[in-house]
Structures are given as C-alpha cells and as structure tokens.
Amino acid sequence: MAVSVAALALTASACGASSSSGSGSSDDTTIKIYTGRHYDLEQAFSQFTEDTGIEIEYLTGTDAELREKLETEGDNTEADIFMTVDAANLALAAKEDMFQPLESETLTTAIPEQYRNADNSWFGLSLRARTIVYNGEALTPEEAPSSYAELAEPEWDGRVCLRQSTSTYTQSLIASLIANEGRDRAVEIVQGWTDNAEILDNDIKILESIDQGKCDVGITNHYYLARKIEENPDFGVKLVWAEPEGTGTHINISGAGVTKNADNPEAAQQLLEYLATDGQNLFVDGNHEFPANEEIPVVELVEENFGSDFNRDQLNAQEFGDLNSEALAIMDEVGYR
Amino acid sequence: MAQPAVTTSTVRTVRDWSSQRGWTSLSLLTLILVIAPVLALFVTALSPDFDLWRQQIASRLPAQLFGTVAVMFGVGSLALLIGSSLAWLVTAYRFPGSTLFSWLLAVPLAMPGYILGFVTLAVFGFTGPVQQTWRSWFGQDAWFPEVRSTFGVIVVLGLVLYPYVFLLTRAALKDQAGAAYHAARSLGVRPIEAARRVVFPMLRPALAASLAIVMMETLTDFATVEAFGVDTVSVGVYKLLVARGDREAANQLSLAVFAFAMFVIFAERMLRGRASFSKAGSDTEGFTPRQLSGLKACGATGACLAVLTIAFAAPVAQLLAWMRAESQIDRGTPLTERFVEFASNSMLLAASTATVCVIVAVLLTNTARLCPGPLARLAVRAATIGYSLPGSIIAIGVLMVLVAVDRTGLLPQSLLLTGSVASLIYGCSVRYLGPGLTTIESGLSQVGSNLTDSARSLGAGPLAIARRVHLPLSKSSVLTAVVLVSVDTIKELPIVLLLRPFGFDTLSVWVWNLSSESRFTQAALPALVIVLLAALPVILLSRRLVRPAN
Numbered sequence: 001m002a003v004s005v006a007a008l009a010l011t012a013s014a015c016g017a018s019s020s021s022g023s024g025s026s027d028d029t030t031i032k033i034y035t036g037r038h039y040d041l042e043q044a045f046s047q048f049t050e051d052t053g054i055e056i057e058y059l060t061g062t063d064a065e066l067r068e069k070l071e072t073e074g075d076n077t078e079a080d081i082f083m084t085v086d087a088a089n090l091a092l093a094a095k096e097d098m099f100q101p102l103e104s105e106t107l108t109t110a111i112p113e114q115y116r117n118a119d120n121s122w123f124g125l126s127l128r129a130r131t132i133v134y135n136g137e138a139l140t141p142e143e144a145p146s147s148y149a150e151l152a153e154p155e156w157d158g159r160v161c162l163r164q165s166t167s168t169y170t171q172s173l174i175a176s177l178i179a180n181e182g183r184d185r186a187v188e189i190v191q192g193w194t195d196n197a198e199i200l201d202n203d204i205k206i207l208e209s210i211d212q213g214k215c216d217v218g219i220t221n222h223y224y225l226a227r228k229i230e231e232n233p234d235f236g237v238k239l240v241w242a243e244p245e246g247t248g249t250h251i252n253i254s255g256a257g258v259t260k261n262a263d264n265p266e267a268a269q270q271l272l273e274y275l276a277t278d279g280q281n282l283f284v285d286g287n288h289e290f291p292a293n294e295e296i297p298v299v300e301l302v303e304e305n306f307g308s309d310f311n312r313d314q315l316n317a318q319e320f321g322d323l324n325s326e327a328l329a330i331m332d333e334v335g336y337r
Numbered sequence: 338m339a340q341p342a343v344t345t346s347t348v349r350t351v352r353d354w355s356s357q358r359g360w361t362s363l364s365l366l367t368l369i370l371v372i373a374p375v376l377a378l379f380v381t382a383l384s385p386d387f388d389l390w391r392q393q394i395a396s397r398l399p400a401q402l403f404g405t406v407a408v409m410f411g412v413g414s415l416a417l418l419i420g421s422s423l424a425w426l427v428t429a430y431r432f433p434g435s436t437l438f439s440w441l442l443a444v445p446l447a448m449p450g451y452i453l454g455f456v457t458l459a460v461f462g463f464t465g466p467v468q469q470t471w472r473s474w475f476g477q478d479a480w481f482p483e484v485r486s487t488f489g490v491i492v493v494l495g496l497v498l499y500p501y502v503f504l505l506t507r508a509a510l511k512d513q514a515g516a517a518y519h520a521a522r523s524l525g526v527r528p529i530e531a532a533r534r535v536v537f538p539m540l541r542p543a544l545a546a547s548l549a550i551v552m553m554e555t556l557t558d559f560a561t562v563e564a565f566g567v568d569t570v571s572v573g574v575y576k577l578l579v580a581r582g583d584r585e586a587a588n589q590l591s592l593a594v595f596a597f598a599m600f601v602i603f604a605e606r607m608l609r610g611r612a613s614f615s616k617a618g619s620d621t622e623g624f625t626p627r628q629l630s631g632l633k634a635c636g637a638t639g640a641c642l643a644v645l646t647i648a649f650a651a652p653v654a655q656l657l658a659w660m661r662a663e664s665q666i667d668r669g670t671p672l673t674e675r676f677v678e679f680a681s682n683s684m685l686l687a688a689s690t691a692t693v694c695v696i697v698a699v700l701l702t703n704t705a706r707l708c709p710g711p712l713a714r715l716a717v718r719a720a721t722i723g724y725s726l727p728g729s730i731i732a733i734g735v736l737m738v739l740v741a742v743d744r745t746g747l748l749p750q751s752l753l754l755t756g757s758v759a760s761l762i763y764g765c766s767v768r769y770l771g772p773g774l775t776t777i778e779s780g781l782s783q784v785g786s787n788l789t790d791s792a793r794s795l796g797a798g799p800l801a802i803a804r805r806v807h808l809p810l811s812k813s814s815v816l817t818a819v820v821l822v823s824v825d826t827i828k829e830l831p832i833v834l835l836l837r838p839f840g841f842d843t844l845s846v847w848v849w850n851l852s853s854e855s856r857f858t859q860a861a862l863p864a865l866v867i868v869l870l871a872a873l874p875v876i877l878l879s880r881r882l883v884r885p886a887n
Contacts, residue, residue: 204855208464
C-alpha cells in the first residue's frame with residue numbers, strides 16, 4: 001500500500017511538471033478558458049475545433065472564484081477567455097481591467113449594444129430572462145402578478161418563493177431595480193420580498209415548491225422552467241413576462257471576454273466571433289436560452305411555451321453590473337437571506 | 338539496516354547533533370511552506386473597510402456567530418453521542434452482527450456532508466416524496482418539521498462525522514483500556530463505575546482529538562450548511578468572497594473562523610487532560626466482550642443497523658435510483674465515459690495528498706518529540722492552521738504564494754507552479770495536514786517518552802528513532818492518518834476548483850458542476866462514485882483496526 005501510494009505521488013509530481021511545461025509555452029493551437037458556465041459547452045466547442053483545428057481547453061468554477069484566480073495570477077495566467085453566467089462578474093472583471101478591448105465588426109454587428117460593454121471588452125452571448133412564475137392551478141393568468149414590485153405587497157405574504165442573496169441572478173435583478181426605480185424604491189421592494197418570501201437555494205427548488213403548492217408565485221430564470229417542461233410537459237407552473245407595460249423583463253447575460261494577458265488573443269477572438277454567430281444555436285439551445293444575436297432563431301420549446309416577443313428591459317448589462325455591490329448592501333440592510 | 342555500533346560518546350554526540358540539526362531545518366522549511374499561504378491571507382486582511390464591517394455587524398454577523406456556535410455544538414454533541422456509544426457497544430458487547438458492525442459503522446465517513454445534505458433535502462424537503470405523501474394523508478397544510486433548518490444540518494453533519502469519534506474511540510478502547518477495565522472489574526468495581534473511573538480517563542485523548550476533528554470539519558464546511566439555509570461564519574466568508582467578490586473582507590471574516598478554531602484547539606487541550614498514558618508494555622490484552630441476548634441483543638443490532646441505514650444505505654439507494662432514472666434520459670452529451678478519468682484523478686490526488694501529509698506529519702511530530710519544548714509544540718500546532726480555515730480561503734492563499742514564487746523568476750518560465758497538479762497537491766496538503774498530524778501525534782503520545790529516551794541513549798539518530806521506534810509503535814495511527822486525509826481530499830471541492838490545472842477534473846468538480854446548475858439527478862453518478870471510492874480506504878482502515886494486533 002505504502003509503495004503504491006508513493007508511486008502514485010511520483011506520477012503526480014511528474015504530471016505536475018509535464019502539464020505545466022505544456023502550458024507555459026504559448027501554444028497557438030489551443031484556447032484556454034476559465035468558465036462559470038459548465039454545461040452544454042462541449043457541443044459548440046467541439047464544432048469550433050472541427051471547423052478550425054484550434055483546440056479548446058476549459059476550467060469550470062464559479063464566476064467570482066475564477067475572477068479571483070484570474071486577478072491573482074495576473075500576467076502569469078493561462079486563461080485566454082473568461083466566460084461567466086452573469087453580467088455582474090463581467091462588469092467587475094472589466095472594472096478591474098482584466099479584459100482587452102476587441103476590434104471586431106463581426107462581434108459588434110452580432111451583439112446588440114446593450115449586451116456588451118462600451119469599450120467592447122466583453123460580449124453577452126446568451127440571454128436569460130428572470131421573470132415571474134406562478135402555480136397555474138392556484139392562479140388564473142389575470143390573477144398572476146406581472147410586476148416585480150407586486151410581489152412585495154402584503155397580499156402575497158407567505159405566498160412567494162425567491163432565491164437567496166448569494167445568487168448572482170438575485171443580485172443582478174435587484175441591481176436593475178435600483179437602476180430603474182431608484183434606490184429608495186428598491187429598498188422598499190426588497191424589504192417587502194423579505195417579509196413575504198420563503199428564500200430557497202436554487203431555481204429548480206422554487207419551481208417545484210410552486211408546483212406543489214408551497215408558494216403561489218416566484219421569480220426564476222426562464223430556462224429552468226423550460227427544462228422542467230421538457231422533462232414533464234404537464235408541469236404545473238406558468239410564466240408571465242414581467243413588467244409588460246413599464247421597463248420590461250429583466251434580462252441577464254452569459255458572456256465572455258478575451259483576457260488582458262491572453263497568450264492567444266487572435267484565436268480567442270475568433271472563438272467569440274464563432275459563438276456570437278454560427279455557434280449561437282449550439283451554445284444556447286441546449287440550455288433553452290435566448291440567443292444574444294437577434295438574427296438567430298429561438299429554440300422551439302421556448303418559442304412554443306413562452307414566446308420570444310416580449311418587452312425586454314433595455315438596461316445595459318454594464319450598468320446593472322456596476323450596481324451589484326449596491327444590491328448586496330440593500331440585501332444586507334433589510335436582512336434578505 | 339542495522340544501526341552501526343557507536344564506540345565513543347564524542348562521536349555519538351557530534352553525529353546526533355548534526356543529523357538532528359538537519360532534521361530540524363527540514364522541519365522548519367516544511368513549516369514555512371505550510372504556513373505561508375495563511376500568512377499571505379492575514380497580511381491582506383490588515384486594512385479593513387470599516388463601513389462594510391459596521392454594516393455586517395449590524396446585519397449579518399450576529400446570526401452568523403450564533404449559527405456557528407449552534408451548529409458546532411449540535412454536531413459535536415451528536416457525533417460524540419453516536420460515535421462513542423457505538424464504539425463502546427461493539428467493543429464491550431457481543432451481539433448478532435457485532436463483528437461486522439465493529440468495522441462497518443465507520444463507513445458513513447465516506448459520505449460527504451454535501452451529498453447526504455442534498456439527498457436529505459430532496460427526499461425529506463417540502464417537494465420530496467416523504468412530505469408529498471404526508472400532505473396526501475393529512476392535507477396540504479399538515480405540519481411537518483422544517484428539514485431545511487439548523488436542526489436538519491446538525492443531524493446530517495452529525496451522521497457523516499460521528500465515524501471520527503467511533504474510529505478513534507474504538508481504537509483507544511481496544512488498544513489500551515481493556516486491561517485496566519478488567520483489572521477494575523476484578524477488583525469488584527461495577528461496570529459503569531469502571532467505565533467512568535478507568536476507561537473514560539484513558540479515552541479522553543481519543544475523544545478530545547476526534548471531537549476536535551468533528552468540530553473543525555463543521556466549522557469550515559459551507560456547502561452543506563448553506564444548503565440548509567443556515568448562516569455560519571464560514572458561509573459568511575463564502576458570501577463575501579463569491580457574492581461580493583471582496584477578497585479582503587472575506588479574509589477578515591476568516592479571522593473569525595480562525596478564532597473559533599483556536600477555541601476548538603484550546604478546548605481539545607483542556608478535554609484531553611493533563612494525563613498522558615504511556616503504554617506499559619508492547620501488548621495489552623483487549624476487552625473480553627460480554628454476550629448480549631434477547632431484547633438487549635436485538636436493541637444493539639437494531640441501533641447499529643438504524644445508524645448505518647440512515648447515514649449510508651438509504652442515501653446510496655436514493656443515488657442509485659436517481660442514476661437509474663437518469664440513464665433513461667438521453668441528454669445528447671454523454672459524460673459517463675469521462676467519469677473513469679475523473680475517478681482516477683480523484684484517487685491520484687487523494688493518494689498523493691495523503692502521502693505528503695503523512696510524511697510531513699511524521700517529520701514534524703518526531704522533531705517535536707526529539708527537541709521538546711514550547712517552541713516545538715507551537716510549531717506542530719501552527720502546522721495544522723490550514724485545517725482551521727475554509728477551503729476557498731486556503732486556495733486563494735496558496736495561489737498568492739504560488740504566483741509570488743513564479744514571479745521571482747527562480748523557476749524557468751516553462752515550469753510555472755500555478756496551475757500544476759503539484760500546486761493542487763500542495764493546496765490540499767496545507768488544508769488537510771491537520772487531521773494527519775493530529776492523528777499521528779496522538780498515536781505517538783501513546784508511545785512512552787521513556788522509549789524515545791532509551792532509544793536515544795542507545796545512540797539512535799532521529800531517522801532511526803522514527804523508523805525503528807515511533808513508526809512501528811504508531812503504525813495504526815499512520816494508517817488512520819492516510820485514510821482520514823485521503824477521504825477528506827476525495828470529497829474536497831473549493832481547493833480543487835481553484836487550483837487544478839486545465840483538463841484535471843475530479844468527481845467532486847463534476848458533482849458541483851452539475852448540482853450548481855440544479856441537475857441533481859445527473860450528479861448522482863459522480864456522487865455515488867465518490868462515496869464508493871472513499872468507502873474503500875475507510876473499510877480497509879476500519880477492518881485493520883478491528884483485527885487483533887498480531
């Protein structure tokens with residue numbers, strides 16, 4: 001036993017040496033990605049490799065931890081691309097000067113202005129709408145609330161399921177409320193949510209809790225409901241596109257930028273261009289998201305069940321990304337778990 | 338290799354001195370490597386943002402402190418209760434299945450808290466089958482205890498952590514307490530009295546050490562605790578780091594975690610007592626178990642079965658059920674083929690980390706033994722520091738050290754440490770040296786210092802003493818250390834996430850990748866493999882500890 005363990009240790013240190021020696025030399029047939037997005041990457045990436053011969057390696061983690069890693073590694077980093085599931089982390093990374101601006105007409109044409117930052121250092125690639133969902137048996141479509149603020153009203157006391165404060169999705173939604181409604185109003189709304197809601201730790205649990213009658217309404221990303229419907233077409237939760245009259249439904253993005261210290265910036269840019277155009281469907285459909293590129297058709301299941309023609313919040317992602325820490329402060333203030 | 342005979346005392350002194358100096362320097366160097374990441378963190382924690390802290394103190398901090406105390410004491414008490422009573426049961430009595438249970442009861446150690454946590458929440462939570470059935474019987478608003486609560490997480494962590502108490506207590510009972518117990522009994526002392534007055538004091542080091550491990554694991558856990566919606570300081574650290582992206586604040590709050598850890602270490606010292614028991618001879622006779630019969634025997638078997646079922650069999654069955662359900666859905670991108678690779682990476686990492694930790698632990702404990710004194714004791718304590726901080730904080734500290742080393746340019750550009758398997762093993766070793774060191778130290782503390790002194794007076798150098806005296810006499814504690822460290826490493830997540838190189842995914846990474854996107858049924862397969870892989874060393878250790886000494 002001791003011998004085999006020692007042998008393993010030797011192998012390990014040998015691996016360590018070989019893998020790092022491979023990475024140190026800039027190898028222009030490989031793009032390396034730090035990604036907060038984990039699932040469904042494979043298909044788009046392998047198609048890109050097949051088309052171009054450029055290999056892709058990726059390392060998963062949470063957006064924030066990977067950003068910390070990138071920051072600590074500085075110019076030693078191996079990452080060419082930093083990819084996240086949320087705008088706030090892109091905004092923070094841009095603020096800390098971790099990206100390089102790209103000059104790419106392909107990207108600026110493909111991605112509308114509100115889904116990239118002003119100096120074109122990061123680009124949204126897929127859109128996720130965070131909207132209101134309700135139990136279709138307990139409420140008629142007319143009874144279902146259609147505004148985020150309504151869920152803070154006393155009539156919904158004990159009937160709302162929301163996601164916890166650690167979720168970037170919660171943070172970005174509240175950041176957008178600050179931008180759209182002003183800080184004071186946002187505090188009132190979050191206070192009302194805190195009084196009314198059961199706070200759960202993921203969107204799937206919110207949907208299941210609504211389905212089984214623990215709550216009547218909640219707020220989730222649209223694609224989790226799409227996934228539940230895909231698994232069970234009779235799933236009892238329905239969706240409302242929030243704020244149809246006013247500011248529109250909150251849209252978050254999953255996106256990426258080329259790192260400032262990328263060893264392989266040209267290939268990295270090429271990959272982003274691919275993901276923003278021909279690769280869009282492979283990149284977004286598996287997770288039932290909306291393509292950031294408006295030319296690209298929306299995946300059928302989403303189109304059929306929810307439609308894609310709704311009033312979308314036009315707020316620039318960089319804007320609510322910048323308000324992220326303010327959103328956290330509000331949640332601390334009112335004690336939103 | 339026989340130690341050459343020493344002829345003159347002068348030669349002996351010189352040789353002893355020089356090899357001891359080498360030994361000490363090596364220990365010091367190791368110590369620096371172990372402590373550096375933590376020091377790096379503390380340095381960045383030096384300039385607090387007072388506004389942020391005023392806000393945290395007014396809002397989150399009180400609940401986090403309260404939660405930490407509640408969960409630590411809850412889990413500690415539960416683990417102590419289950420672990421020590423089961424250890425006593427299987428050692429002092431014979432009942433149907435007692436031999437089997439005497440090693441099988443350690444197996445829940447292989448179940449990571451976060452996995453038992455998510456299975457428990459899925460099965461017993463509001464949307465799970467149990468409450469669904471409950472509601473169909475008693476109506477939609479029927480009362481059911483809140484599973485997602487402090488109480489819930491205490492039960493879950495208590496069930497996966499009691500094996501630490503069980504293993505260490507049982508080993509101590511078997512090795513030491515038997516003779517004393519029987520001597521007391523033969524002098525006419527009643528069993529309970531004998532247990533209280535003779536056995537308990539001898540068990541104190543084992544109870545204290547295992548309780549300390551249980552409390553440290555509880556203190557630094559965030560995944561399980563957070564899933565149950567409970568706030569502790571470690572959850573707070575994670576929130577500051579991940580939600581706020583504020584590394585400095587996270588480091589500062591991790592000082593609070595560290596303060597709790599200091600309390601645990603202090604408490605361990607107090608609980609261990611001042612007594613040190615040197616084994617009189619090499620072999621003491623063990624317990625002669627008493628045969629239970631009838632209702633008592635049924636009760637004993639039932640209790641063991643119940644704990645095993647709840648902590649291990651039932652959750653494994655649930656994971657299997659999810660896996661079966663999942664295998665019938667076509668997801669397009671099959672991950673299954675890659676799990677062999679993930680599993681071998683997990684094993685490689687666990688085995689290497691365990692090896693490194695044991696070597697370092699043996700080195701440090703022997704140095705402390707050979708040059709006794711407050712400084713040496715402090716050094717050994719300091720080396721366990723990584724165990725008293727949350728994994729993600731350690732990972733960032735390690736990253737800072739690695740990047741600093743890389744920047745010195747001492748290493749060729751092609752041999753950067755950052756993002757190598759070696760750095761990952763380093764990170765895991767910094768984190769898990771604690772249990773390895775504590776176990777080996779406590780094993781060594783049972784070797785009488787008179788033996789060390791005799792060996793020394795016979796002219797043996799540090800290496801020879803370690804190899805020929807300390808190691809053979811603390812063999813089972815070395816094995817225990819290997820198992821504890823490797824099992825912890827297989828389950829480890831935040832360090833692996835942050836320090837692994839490209840292309841080096843482990844099972845725990847995939848459990849996390851999938852469950853972080855709420856794909857719980859898909860996470861069942863990697864979760865199950867983690868549990869089974871971790872179960873192997875636990876069974877190996879547990880069975881070995883049961884076998885009679887020769």
